[in-house]
Amino acid sequence: MIDDVDALFLCFLVVIGCLTAVLFWTRFPFVFVSLDEQLFIKGLTKDTVINGPQTIFLNPFKTKSYKKIKALALGPLEYCVIQNKLTGVKYVQVGPKLVWLKAYDEIEVDTRGRQKREALSLKANEYVRFIDKQSGKVRVAKGEKGCVVPESDEEFLDAGGKRQAIDLKVYEYVKIENRYTGEVRTERGEKLVFLEPFEELVGKKKQIAIEVDEETAVLVRNKRSGQQHLVTEKKLFVPSNDEEVAEVRKLIKLAEYEACIVRDKSGKDILYFGANEDQQSFFLPPHSHLVELLWSRGRRREKRDLRITKLDLRPMFMSFEFNCRTHDNVELVLEGSFFWEVVDLRAMTKFTNDTTGDICNHARSRFIELVSKVTLQEFMSQFNVIAKKVHEADETQFYTQRGVKVHSLEVTGYKCAEYSTAQILEQIIQETTNRMNKLQQQESENEVQLQEIRGDIEEEKARSQLIEIQTLNSNAKSQMEGMAEAEKVASFLRELKKDFPDMTIETQISLWNTLRKEDALRAISKSKASLYFTPKDVNLSIENHEHNRKQCWADESVSE
Numbered sequence: 001m002i003d004d005v006d007a008l009f010l011c012f013l014v015v016i017g018c019l020t021a022v023l024f025w026t027r028f029p030f031v032f033v034s035l036d037e038q039l040f041i042k043g044l045t046k047d048t049v050i051n052g053p054q055t056i057f058l059n060p061f062k063t064k065s066y067k068k069i070k071a072l073a074l075g076p077l078e079y080c081v082i083q084n085k086l087t088g089v090k091y092v093q094v095g096p097k098l099v100w101l102k103a104y105d106e107i108e109v110d111t112r113g114r115q116k117r118e119a120l121s122l123k124a125n126e127y128v129r130f131i132d133k134q135s136g137k138v139r140v141a142k143g144e145k146g147c148v149v150p151e152s153d154e155e156f157l158d159a160g161g162k163r164q165a166i167d168l169k170v171y172e173y174v175k176i177e178n179r180y181t182g183e184v185r186t187e188r189g190e191k192l193v194f195l196e197p198f199e200e201l202v203g204k205k206k207q208i209a210i211e212v213d214e215e216t217a218v219l220v221r222n223k224r225s226g227q228q229h230l231v232t233e234k235k236l237f238v239p240s241n242d243e244e245v246a247e248v249r250k251l252i253k254l255a256e257y258e259a260c261i262v263r264d265k266s267g268k269d270i271l272y273f274g275a276n277e278d279q280q281s282f283f284l285p286p287h288s289h290l291v292e293l294l295w296s297r298g299r300r301r302e303k304r305d306l307r308i309t310k311l312d313l314r315p316m317f318m319s320f321e322f323n324c325r326t327h328d329n330v331e332l333v334l335e336g337s338f339f340w341e342v343v344d345l346r347a348m349t350k351f352t353n354d355t356t357g358d359i360c361n362h363a364r365s366r367f368i369e370l371v372s373k374v375t376l377q378e379f380m381s382q383f384n385v386i387a388k389k390v391h392e393a394d395e396t397q398f399y400t401q402r403g404v405k406v407h408s409l410e411v412t413g414y415k416c417a418e419y420s421t422a423q424i425l426e427q428i429i430q431e432t433t434n435r436m437n438k439l440q441q442q443e444s445e446n447e448v449q450l451q452e453i454r455g456d457i458e459e460e461k462a463r464s465q466l467i468e469i470q471t472l473n474s475n476a477k478s479q480m481e482g483m484a485e486a487e488k489v490a491s492f493l494r495e496l497k498k499d500f501p502d503m504t505i506e507t508q509i510s511l512w513n514t515l516r517k518e519d520a521l522r523a524i525s526k527s528k529a530s531l532y533f534t535p536k537d538v539n540l541s542i543e544n545h546e547h548n549r550k551q552c553w554a555d556e557s558v559s560e
Contacts, residue, residue: 033052033055033068035052038100042066043063044064046103048103049100049103071100072099074095075096077095077146078119079117080093080116082108091152092151094119094147119149120148121148122162124192127140127162128162129156129158129197131155131156133153134153138197139197140196142165171208171211172206173209173239176201181198183241184241186239210236212235212237215250217230217232219245219249221244223242225242254272254273258273259311263290265287269291273345293307296354297356304357311345315341317339318337320337320363321333323417325371331416332371332414338359338363340404341405342355347403348403359399359406380428
């Protein structure tokens with residue numbers, strides 16, 4: 001009975017052992033590690049790593065846990081950062097390769113949660129700067145490089161990583177400051193400029209060199225000595241390391257009628273006139289500037305914002321508008337113009353800083369003084385005389401003292417400031433205008449009538465001369481015809497006397513008359529005229545018969 005119990009107990013132990021072995025080998029079996037795999041074993045006291053390819057039997061009495069992972073494969077332009085959790089040391093693995101981690105190593109992920117990071121590929125005009133977070137040392141990598149990666153404790157110094165080198169053309173330059181030493185250097189084109197560690201651009205962009213020519217100069221300040229000098233030599237100017245461009249100055253040109261005022265470093269005003277050949281064009285010297293005059297503008301000179309650097313010395317017109325009151329308390333608004341010029345620039349700058357405003361204000365005072373002494377009616381009849389007195393009867397030296405000359409002052413118009421008075425004045429002006437128009441119309445009509453009479457006189461004179469000439473011509477013609485007729489009669493009588501010596505003078509004359517009648521009949525027959533003869537003229541007796549008879553040629557002639 002006892003043997004049976006022992007046998008059963010022994011069998012129980014064997015079953016328990018088998019089950020324990022099965023469970024043990026299920027948790028800690030043989031592990032097959034491939035070529036690209038690693039086996040991480042967490043032991044009782046330390047961790048170990050076994051790289052494949054291997055077959056590993058895990059000791060269950062020394063192993064807490066294990067895991068098998070794929071080694072990280074890096075491409076040609078990839079890298080990763082690995083940190084040892086035990087020592088805290090970081091290092092970088094650069095592809096192409098398989099990354100075999102050591103015990104306690106862990107691959108850090110980037111901001112996007114990736115283990116693999118992309119390396120930089122730099123072109124010939126690219127560079128990148130890395131700063132070591134532990135030592136603060138800056139490292140610069142310039143192109144051309146195919147795989148540029150930061151060290152374990154490095155990060156990009158510039159936002160965005162790699163940067164373009166500064167490509168300078170022949171007319172460009174940059175100033176670069178070394179933040180470590182404080183030195184500033186100037187680089188000018190043509191070239192590529194790479195920033196060294198601790199260097200930054202002064203300004204945010206490339207600068208353009210200044211073309212110094214006949215019309216351009218450069219005012220330069222030396223930052224080391226603090227002095228200024230003007231560069232006028234014709235060239236492409238680039239400031240040196242210690243220089244900066246204070247101002248680019250253009251050539252100031254003055255016409256023959258222009259002038260300007262230059263104030264030097266001592267505060268003295270120097271006058272330049274275009275009429276002087278050596279002052280027609282110039283550059284402003286260092287520590288000098290053009291004096292800007294601030295004059296009033298507008299018809300009432302209410303705004304003082306007219307800025308003038310070049311003065312026109314030619315005579316010019318300037319309009320004005322004043323308010324004043326007459327002796328009978330009528331407020332008027334006067335409009336007119338000055339014709340004036342600057343004759344003494346030195347005196348003008350000495351006594352006034354608002355030339356136009358002073359001229360108009362003084363003239364307004366004079367108008368108020370003179371207009372207040374006359375009534376509205378007197379003003380309307382002699383406002384030009386008053387304007388002349390304002391200008392010519394001014395015994396003060398106001399204009400001369402300020403270096404100006406007023407050639408003339410004219411009132412071009414006036415109106416009442418109050419509406420009701422303006423209506424009355426308008427009626428007066430309208431009546432005056434109508435009267436003047438009527439007078440002008442009557443003068444025109446009288447002038448037309450006078451011209452017509454003069455025309456009639458001239459016409460009658462011409463007609464009288466014509467009649468006189470016609471009379472003279474008619475008398476001369478009659479005289480010539482009479483002489484011709486007398487010559488005919490004399491010739492007829494002479495020839496008749498030769499042929500018929502015994503014929504009496506009465507017979508000769510009768511025969512001549514008969515022939516003249518024949519000539520008259522011949523002339524009449526050629527026209528439509530009618531000629532009537534009496535019986536005495538033809539020496540015929542006319543009898544009246546009741547019966548019809550044939551008419552002779554004489555009757556036909558008479559009837560015609």
